[in-house]
Amino acid sequence: MEQTVEYAPATGALSGIWLLVAIPLVSAAILLLLGKRADKWGHWLGVLAVAASFVLGLIFFFSLRGLEAEQRSAELSLWDFIAVGNLHVDFGLLFDPLAGVFVLLITGVGSLIHLYAVGYMEHDEGRRKFFAYFNLFVAAMLLLVLGNNYVMLYFGWEGVGLASYLLISFWYTRPSAATAGKKAFLMNRVGDAGLAIGIFVMFATLGTTQYDEVFGNVSALSSTTVLILGLLLLLGAAGKSGQWPLHAWLPDAMEGPTPVSALIHAATMVTAGVYLIARSNAIFTANTVLQTVVVSVGALTLLIGCIIGAAKDDIKRVLAWSTVSQIGYMFLGVGLGGGAYALAIIHLLAHGFFKANMFLGAGSVMHGMHDQVDIRRFGGLRKYMRWTWLTFMMGWLAIIGIPPLSGYFSKEPIIAAAFERGDWTSWLYGMAALLGAGLTAFYMTRLFVLTFHGPERYTEDNKHPHESPFIMTVPLMLLALGSIGAGWLMSTSVPGWLEPVFGAEEAHHEAVLPHSLISILGIVVSVLGAGLAWAMFRRGTALEPQPAGVVVTAARRNLYTDAINEAVFERPGIYLTRALVFLDNRGIDGLVNGIAAGIGGSSGRLRRLQTGFVRSYALSMLTGAVVVVGAFLAIQLGWLA
Amino acid sequence: MGELSLPGIDYGALLPMLILFGAACLGILVEVFTPRRSRNGIQLTLAFLALAASFVAVIVQHSTRKITIGGAVAVDGPTVFLQGALLVLGAVSLMLIGERSIERGGPFVSQAAITVGSQKDVKQANDQPGMTEVYPLTIFAIGGMMLFVAANDLLTMFVALEVFSLPLYLLCALARRRRLLSQEAALKYFLLGSYASAFFLFGVALVYGFSGGISLSAVHDAVANPQRSQILLYAGLAMIAIGLLFKAALAPFHVWTPDVYQGAPTPITALMAACTKVAAFGALLRILYVAFDGVRWDFQPVLGAIAALTMLVGAILAVTQTDMKRLLAYSSVANAGYLLVGVLALNEEGLSSTMFYLVAYGFSVLAAFGIVTLVRDADGEATHLARWAGLGRKSPLFAATFTFILLAFAGIPLTSGFTSKFAVFGAAVEGGQTWLVIFGVITSMLLAFPYLRVVVMLWLSEPSETTPTVSIPGFLTSAALVIGVAATIALGVVPAPLIDLTRDAAQFVR
Secondary structure: OOOOOOOOEOOHHHHHOHHHHHHHHHHHHHHHHHHHHHOOOHHHHHHHHHHHHHHHHHHHHHHHHOOOHHHOOEEEEEEEEEEEOOEEEEEEEEEOHHHHHHHHHHHHHHHHHHHHHHHHOOOOOOHHHHHHHHHHHHHHHHHHHHEOEHHHHHHHHHHHHHHHHHHHOOOOOOHHHHHHHHHHHHHHHHHHHHHHHHHHHHHHHHOOOEHHHHHHHHHHOOHHHHHHHHHHHHHHHHHHHOOOOOOOHHHHHHHOOHHHHHHHHHHOHHHHHHHHHHHOHHHHHOOHHHHHHHHHHHHHHHHHHHHHHOOOOEHHHHHHHHHHHHHHHHHHHHHHOOOHHHHHHHHHHHHHHHHHHHHHHHHHHHHHOOOOOEHHHOOOHHHOOHHHHHHHHHHHHHHHOOOOOHHHHHHHHHHHHHHOOOOOHHHHHHHHHHHHHHHHHHHHHHHHHHHHOOOOOOOHHHOOOOOOOHHHHHHHHHHHHHHHHHHHHHHHHHHHHOHHHHOOOOOOOOOOOOHHHHHHHHHHHHHHHHHHHHHHHOOOOOOOOOOOOHHHHHHHOHHHHHHHHHHHHHHHHHHHHHHHHHHHHHHHHHHHHHHHHHHHHHHHHHHOOOOOOHHHHHHHHHHHHHHHHHHHHHHHOOOOO | OOOOOOOOOOHHHHHHHHHHHHHHHHHHHHHHHOOHHHHHHHHHHHHHHHHHHHHHHHHHOOOOOEEEOOOOEEEOHHHHHHHHHHHHHHHHHHHHHHOOOOOOOOOEOOOOOOOOOOHHHHHHHHHOOOOOOHHHHHHHHHHHHHHHHHEOEHHHHHHHHHHHHHHHHHHHOOEOOOHHHHHHHHHHHHHHHHHHHHHHHHHHHHHHHHHOOOEHHHHHHHHHOOOOOHHHHHHHHHHHHHHHHHHHOOOOOOOHHHHHHHHOOHHHHHHHHHHHHHHHHHHHHHHHHHHOHHHHHHHHHHHHHHHHHHHHHHHHHHHOOOEHHHHHHHHHHHHHHHHHHHHOOOOHHHHHHHHHHHHHHHHHHHHHHHHHOOEEEOOEEOOEHHHHOOHHHHOHHHHHHHHHHHHHHHOOOOOHHHHHHHHHHHHHHHOOOHHHHHHHHHHHHHHHHHHHHHHHHHHHOOOOOOOOEEOOOOHHHHHHHHHHHHHHHHHHHOOHHHHHHHHHHOOOOO
């Protein structure tokens, strides 16, 4: 499957795509450098910067649409970034259909969340700093999706990692936030190391990291190399996107302010892994083992996320596990390959809307309930928070896949695609996806019902819930509109739009079940799950954790994944460090200190020759002169050399 | 008696030196005829004008390639480049020398002979402005250095050596503070310098005996086609080399360096560290590349051993120094070793990289000593290392600047210290001197320790009550610091223009 990839140079309006990254970056710099002087208006600058990027993104998007389908790409080489020996890395950007939809998602949803954050962070002293980091994140994320080579992608990748770390630990005086930030950073390092090594492999085998050159030459690589390369990229993707086995950081990341959870840990950054795999589709399609691994990771993670999500009581954690699970669906999609790439991207975009919607809704609930996050302490909030309730409902219906909301159009095709994989594995992955849909409906309904319906179970200090100000509800409404309509809109237009990136849809394998049956099954499973949850929780729930069976206990403890991480990585890591410290102290330091002591000692002894007496200086010069003259004469007479 | 004909003299080619010597003589007249109060301003202006005019003359002469006044002076690429470098570095040193705002009367005492602490001394400290003879002396020294790098016969070279050495001996003795130390340093420098000059002169005599001529080309021809015993040649070469190695502060002829650097007034130390080094290596390059290149395989190993010894001695002794000026002195010794590595490449690349190194190092070392003049307490400069502890807390800008200069000395990339070391080591590898490069890299590592120790003391120690203050630099010192630091950055980030310049200049005439 020879694939030639060529990108057209950026012309016209598209030659300004660097502005997309530059505007939020400059805004972040201004906010950080001006310090307190910008406290009064800094947040508006932050909102404006992202909104400006969004408007520009729209302009670029439509100018891209105006081009012929084959020429829909714009490559802009700004300068030679790294030039050492054979390694040449462009500081270059690429605006193509895939990057285009990401730019719109990041800046569009980003603008709404920035706007929301103006209200949400109103009483926080660090609001200006928050917006600086937020802008920094947007700039880095845009660089990630706009780079025209893997090094640029890595640049943005690390940038979003940094912004994520800064924002998770934004309330750094809370130990739990500081720890969560570190946990996210460390687990991301594991993935990032994989990505970095993957880029090294690329350079070692192909001599380049430019997208077009890499994708054009993948067919020249042996299948083992492709497998290794793909697994390394997958490691990076799993780290950033919170996929098994590197998923444990994502739920803890909810320690950050809620807008951060919505933008970074739901809508955009955590989908970077999906972007990486979709962008590298030439690599992943070239090896079937690799695809199977991706599909398995996706399927496993989506089930893990559902199961744990069903056992959690913290509103943001449930949403976080749901994110893990939904990204699992996306991995499933990109792993299936072919037409499913586009399906995964559609789900990603739809998820960006409805998950951001629900996170912001959760934030609105917390705003009205004195930062209470325990859903056992909510109930009946629909009376007090009409808009939050209504918009959250749209998100809820969307995620569980009720037609005609967006989740139905984005998730159901992935389930169907899983059933079409072609052999017995169709059953495996298809059933996993279907089961996931049922579980999703169950835990999301549980969340929704316990929060907005049923009896009021507020704590003493929370007797008077109130609706959030307009600046927070307006973004909610807009996102709710997205949750309603985006799925249908995209399912008809996006696959064709992305064709230049993923290639034409190939003929499907024979489906093991007819498509219409899968559709109906999906809806039935969702309704069953939702109905079960409604029946169980409509009268509220116990206020304390109840004794539970094996499965629920395991789920409450995150299916022991933290314990496994600790046993497999942390403890051996600690022992390894101890051993290395021992070696370092005794062996290496001994040697180094020995040399240092030797030099210091000889220095001290030599110093004594520097007596300060001219006579001894003259003597040493004379000795030197005798030796030098002697050496010359010895050479001349043939005694030496 | 044959016909006696005057040799042809190209005054244009000599103009840069003539301007300086003329201005220095004029400066002595100024000393006599102008009132004391306005003397400093006049002298300073005169000195800067002389350097500027001379620099213009050098620029005008940039494409001259000729030998003039009967073979005594060669004006060629290296001459023009090194003269230009001497003028620029000399001008920056002059800024430090001319600074009068940090201490009343500047760092120079007007009558050094007055006993320290006597009534007369107190009166002198209160009433009299500093000595202004330093300006003509400095101009004489720089003029002598310019002649030194242009000298095309051995006797002219000797005369030039004395012309620039004698003012330096004097200047060393003029420190206002720690006067006895300064005078002791000057005397040491004078005695040992005379001793080394004697070696040089004896070497000239032996080489004359060998070749029957004193011009470098005559020596070159005789080396290629020896008529007399080669013992004369080798002994003579060795002794001439010793004279030059002394000025360049190469081991084991470096012994004067720490004492003199410590004792001399700091601006004079800066002048010596930057300009004397340029002059000494300029002459060494000319002698080795023009006159003795026929026996390069014979002197290469001996001088190589000296380079290795110098790097080692400089680096090891720097480790235990407790005085900032002595530390910088040993660092200067080690840097002389690196320079000799570049010289010993014995190819065009070696010539150009050595010249680049001289300029780059000159700027950094001027900035370093410029900062030393600013750290003061009631007794003048506080040069003991322990006194510098915690200065980063008190004066972050100053400490950051000094840290940057130290990192440049340590050869950290993006500073001129890296590019210049890279250039000389690259040339030496090309010239087959890999062993010296390995030595150089190892000693650079050793040398990084004392530099970083200072950095650690600056930033990580708590300041104590006795921590001295950093004086607000006057305009001249600020300008010198800015120039030194800017050049250190610029030559580290965009070294290409200067490297191209040195490459174009890297051709001697014979």
